[in-house]
Amino acid sequence: MDNFVVSARKYRPATFDTVVGQVHITSTLKNAIKSKHLAQAFLFCGPRGVGKTTCARILAKTINCFNLTENTEACDACDSCTSFNSGQSLNVYELDAASNNSVDDIRNLIDQVRFAPQLGKHKVYIIDEVHMLSQAAFNAFLKTLEEPPAHAIFILATTEKHKIIPTILSRCQSFDFNRIQVDDITSHLLEIAKKENITADENALHIISQKADGGLRDALSMFDQIVSFAGNNITYKAVIDNLNILDYDYYFKITDTIISENISQSLLIFNEILDNGFDGHNFINGLGEHFRNLLVSKDTVTIQLLEVSKSIKEKYNEQSQKCSVALLINLLKLSNEADYKYKTSKNQRLLVELSLIQMSSFGLMATESVAEKKNDQPKQVIEKPIVKTYTEAEQKSEVVSEPAPMLPNNVPVEEVKVPVKKFQSSTSISSSLNKPISENNTNTTIQEIKTVGNGTTPFSEIELMQVWDEFANNINKKEMPNFYASFTQHKPELKENYVIQLKIENVVQQKELTDERFNILSFLRSKLKNDSIDLVTYFPTVDDSQRKPYTNTEKYKRMQEINPNVEKLRQSLDLDF
Ligand SMILES: [Zn+2]
Known part of the structure; x- marks a missing residue:
């Protein structure tokens, strides 16, 4: 590892086509260059590390290239391109407004703008974190932005679009960069691993991508961190140890104990988690995310919302078959409540334990759903202590009648609206179910x-x-x-x-x-x-x-007509419609 260059720099994309996960932007920029309708001021908005500055640099290089390829990419061979590649081009000027936000800094830049480029046609001025400019600096800049010389192109980049004043906004062509999909990051990491002769477990790379939360740069620096820690073999274990991530397995195990109503076992697992140095709040958040993942796994249409590797996806799919939608919604509610109360709780450990106990007493619903699926085992339902007492006739119809209440297949996909990433409140799911x-x-x-x-x-x-x-x-x-x-x-x-x-x-x-x-x-x-x-x-x-x-209400009414027990289930769960 002599001469180590961080991956984020070494593998910084050099062409529009190699930018990860921002096709909507790169193709628009390419088209604008091709049709010679390039704006003079751009605003690049989006989270950190998703390619804003990279795109700005590629744009600068491409519009100065003397010999554009047919695909509207820089040729990488002409004088301009080589000066860009060696970092010596004078046609790109970068100002980090986070540390240079004074009027003088901006005046400095404005002075430079007057001079036409010596080589190539355009000078590109990239102002990073432009929202950090002082009010006076903003004002000084406005005039230049209004009437820039023909050779000047401004690219303003920001992570906080709402802080950009309207006078600037209205003068720029605005592009919103996406957070990059976990799958896209993972395959990018896989490629890099291949090029670096590193063997990497796909699950491990998936965890890195997830933890990066849409930022490619963060993913790459975590990747580097783990390489320097674990050498040329990136294993799942190395990643979770190094990034201090709670193993998926814990969540699967604890969910199993909830389903089987094994309260003591769930408390023991939680104890083990705390002993391993993890924080209770972290755990309850992760558990909520786990339930959310189980919920989206229940349907083949929503399963694509799962941002995990294939093998983990199968595990989710398998466990989700053991839980009913109603159970998962209730578990989500409980984990969300615990998350909400955690900070203000005086005994946080007890709070989580109580939640686990409550969750475990919900396990009944899971077994019900399984029993409903397997009509040959109706006894399971009757043997269990039931929240509500049924008459024998009711019990029979409960088990035999079709379709079973709240069975996953009966719940239309659009009814279970789950936020794609980082759900924050489980109520969003139940409220979207309940809202007429x-x-x-x-x-x-x-x-x-x-x-x-x-x-x-x-x-x-x-x-x-x-x-x-x-x-x-x-x-x-x-x-x-x-x-x-x-x-x-x-x-x-x-x-x-x-x-x-x-x-x-x-x-x-x-x-x-x-x-x-x-x-x-x-x-x-x-x-x-x-x-x-x-x-x-x-x-x-x-x-x-x-x-x-x-509407949800209509669907519910229809379900109720077909099977009146749906209403009983609703009442016993105290669901609100
Ligand atoms: Zn060129």
Whole structure:
């Protein structure tokens, strides 16, 4: 390991195509270069270590290259490229605003901006952590940003977009960098390991990627740390020891004890965890995440939300088969409560232990669900001490009738909304289950929206359609795909007194349109110069028995019709609908 170069530097991407996990940005930049429509000021926003500065440098190199490849990448051979590669190019100027945030620093930069580049066409000024600039520095900079010389390109990078003042925001083309997916980081680490002749366990690299929380740079420095600790063989054990991570196995084991209602065993495992020097808060958080992972594993559609390696995924899948959705939701609630109370608790150990005891007494539900699946073993349910006493007839129907209550397959995927990463509150799951969307009333009563000054100019249906399409084109389809669909699915009809009637499909669309109603009306009224325009939505009433249940409440009611025991289960769990 002589001449050790940290991986983050050694493997810093040198072309747009090798940037990890930011295709939406690199392809836009490439297109802009190709079509010669490059903006002069960019704002790169996003968490640390996801490639903002890297992209800025690649951009600087590419636009100065004398001999762009067909794929709009720098040639790596011309004079400009070689000066970039050796770090000697004068066409890229980096200012770290975190440590150089004074007016003088900015004046220094502004002075430089006046000079045209000696080699190449553009000078690129990268200001990192631009939100750290002082107010005076910001003001001094504004003028230059407003009228930059043709050769200058500014790239402002920040981790905190909300701190950027609007005057700067409005002058920049803004790009939002993603946190990088665990899988992307893992495969990048695998490649590096291969190039460095390091053998690495994929599970181990997965843990590193997870811990990096979307930041590639952090992942790479952890990788380096472990290489220097464990040598050229990165094992799972080396990683969890070195990064002080609680082994997955503990969570699997403790969940098994909860399912089998083995209270004493769960307390013993917790004790072992504390003895190994782990913090109780850390444990309860990890346990919550474990339950969340089990919940998403219950469905083949949501299982992709699991950001773990393949072998661990199988383990999750296997354990999740032993738990019902209802059990997992309750466990999540309990772990979340413990997490919430932890900081203020006087006896934190007891708090966690109590939670474990409560969790273990929920194990019953898990076994119920298993019994329901295996109709040949109905006795399991009856033998267990049940929270609520059933009559014999009820017990029979409980076991035999199909479909079983809360069985994973019966719960439509969209009902179990789980935050993708780092869930913070389990209530988000239960509340999304419980929240009824405004019931199916076909006549919408919405508060009046008033605008004035547009007059009451008559317009034709054709004119309406033009303005309608214009509004539709302005909808950000990526961010609001559902709203776009609701808005464009049916053609609006022009009725008397400038009332526009729009057919929609369901209450969800109705809600989306209601939320955006103000914007829609303001737009239509000003464009068509008519303040009397109103928007009414309707959806055709279908015979209730034929209508597909859409809202959670409707789905629940339908489940209840098919199996009345669902309601009993709901009551015994004290779920709120
Ligand atoms: Zn070149």
